[in-house]
Amino acid sequence: MELFSGSAAQPADKPADWCAEPPLQPANYLIIRPSVALPGGYCEFYKIAFCNIGWGSITRYMDGLATEICEMVRAKCVDAVGIGGHQSHYPCDMLRVVTKLNDSAEQPAWKGRSDGHYIFVWNSDRLVLTTYNYISCGIAEHPWRMAQYLQFRHAESQPGPPLHVCHCHSPSSFRCIELTDDRRERIFKALWAHVMSNDPVEDPGSAVRPVAIFGGDFDCKSLQWLLCLKKAKATQASRQSVQLCISKPIPSHHSDRAAVFNAFAFQEDSGWTSGSDHDVVLVPLCWRRHPPASAAHAADTERVEATPCRTLGHGPAEPAPRDYSTCRGGPY
Numbered sequence: 272m273e274l275f276s277g278s279a280a281q282p283a284d285k286p287a288d289w290c291a292e293p294p295l296q297p298a299n300y301l302i303i304r305p306s307v308a309l310p311g312g313y314c315e316f317y318k319i320a321f322c323n324i325g326w327g328s329i330t331r332y333m334d335g336l337a338t339e340i341c342e343m344v345r346a347k348c349v350d351a352v353g354i355g356g357h358q359s360h361y362p363c364d365m366l367r368v369v370t371k372l373n374d375s376a377e378q379p380a381w382k383g384r385s386d387g388h389y390i391f392v393w394n395s396d397r398l399v400l401t402t403y404n405y406i407s408c409g410i411a412e413h414p415w416r417m418a419q420y421l422q423f424r425h426a427e428s429q430p431g432p433p434l435h436v437c438h439c440h441s442p443s444s445f446r447c448i449e450l451t452d453d454r455r456e457r458i459f460k461a462l463w464a465h466v467m468s469n470d471p472v473e474d475p476g477s478a479v480r481p482v483a484i485f486g487g488d489f490d491c492k493s494l495q496w497l498l499c500l501k502k503a504k505a506t507q508a509s510r511q512s513v514q515l516c517i518s519k520p521i522p523s524h525h526s527d528r529a530a531v532f533n534a535f536a537f538q539e540d541s542g543w544t545s546g547s548d549h550d551v552v553l554v555p556l557c558w559r560r561h562p563p564a565s566a567a568h569a570a571d572t573e574r575v576e577a578t579p580c581r582t583l584g585h586g587p588a589e590p591a592p593r594d595y596s597t598c599r600g601g602p603y
Contacts, residue, residue: 295537295555298514301497301530313535313557314425317397320349320541321486321529323440323549324356336364337371340392343543344372347553351393353419353438355487356549365390389419389487391438398423401433402469408439409461410454416441418487420465431560434534435466435483441490450490452498458489459499463506480511482558486529488549496530509533518550527552534558 320343324336340352354368365385369392373379383392386405393400402422410416418439425431441458443450462485470481491499493515500513511533518527519540527550536556543551 295539298516298531298536298538299493300512300514301493301500302510302513312560314431314560316555316557317350317434318348318539319351319353319436319484319486319529319554319556320344320347321353321438321488321552321554322355323488323527324354337367340368341371341375343551345375347539347541347543349553350397351391351423351436353436353487354390354392355388355438355440365392368392384419384421386419387417388440389438391419391421391436393421393423395426397426398434399426404465406465407461408441408458410457413448413454416458418462420462420469422469425560432482432558433471434558435469435481437462437466437483437485438487439485440488442488443490452495455489455491455495456499456502459485460503460506463503463509467506467509479509480533481509482534483532484529484534484554484556485532486552486554489530491528493528516552516554518552529554531556 322340322343336354340354343349344352352368365383368390369381369383372381372392372394378396380394380396381392382395382400383390384400384403385391400421401424402420404420406418406420407414408416408418418437421436421438423434423436439458439462441450441455442448463483466481466483467479470479472479489496496513496515500507500510514531514534514536516529516531516536516538519542529552531554534556535558536554539553539555541551541553
């Protein structure tokens with residue numbers, strides 16, 4: 272199957288096919304679904320990007336972060352971007368990114384969330400945030416291991432299965448914070464449990480199969496992803512298909528990849544670095560569109576849970592993020 276990349280979020284001064292790219296092929300499968308053809312009833316094409324800024328010269332890099340993200344969004348027709356990898360003045364940096372994206376758009380539509388060492392921004396004309404949490408990765412001996420959890424729906428047609436995004440950075444740079452295979456498996460189980468508990472039931476008589484992306488830097492090679500999936504046997508029925516999107520055929524860093532669950536993802540080489548030894552990872556995907564039976568009545572209202580967060584964009588002010596710097600023993 273071939274798909275030509277593009278996005279509804281196109282500048283007004285560009286022709287309709289300005290984002291046309293060579294045809295994309297399905298991303299590599301770790302778990303193969305019955306058919307590799309795109310079934311009927313799937314949504315249009317969306318594209319999520321993950322940018323790991325690493326441990327480089329943060330002061331120098333942050334000065335140009337907003338401009339670089341804006342250029343990448345326009346060049347690659349991206350609908351949302353996860354940025355992570357280092358503690359910084361992220362609420363301020365997020366404001367710069369959101370402002371820059373809105374300044375370059377015909378109508379201001381970009382919003383963002385920032386917690387810990389994460390930024391996540393999205394085009395609200397394309398994706399509507401319904402739930403946000405800043406959650407534990409389930410490693411008791413490393414309480415500072417946290418992740419962003421975001422749940423989105425289609426902006427143009429809210430009834431339908433949501434897209435769950437787990438944005439996580441799992442450092443393993445020092446002996447005292449070594450990321451063992453056991454910890455990788457526990458992180459996956461903890462985040463998948465959160466996804467499952469937040470997924471609306473489509474059919475009470477069938478298995479729950481959430482549509483999800485795990486991106487950022489899970490510090491996992493393909494084999495390590497397979498081991499995580501093998502150890503999570505109790506929830507195996509909830510994953511009909513698993514694909515890995517990578518930054519390019521031979522990634523600059525082994526963790527430059529994102530896992531996609533129960534959707535139809537495509538492989539697109541990003542061609543963008545993130546100012547460190549990492550490349551940007553692009554996740555072009557479609558997912559099923561039919562509405563969940565038990566959640567359709569709530570689809571017209573946005574539900575954002577009370578978590579330590581801050582929203583930047585056009586909406587009511589949110590409480591400032593909680594200060595997690597008191598969590599001792601972590602690298603941030």
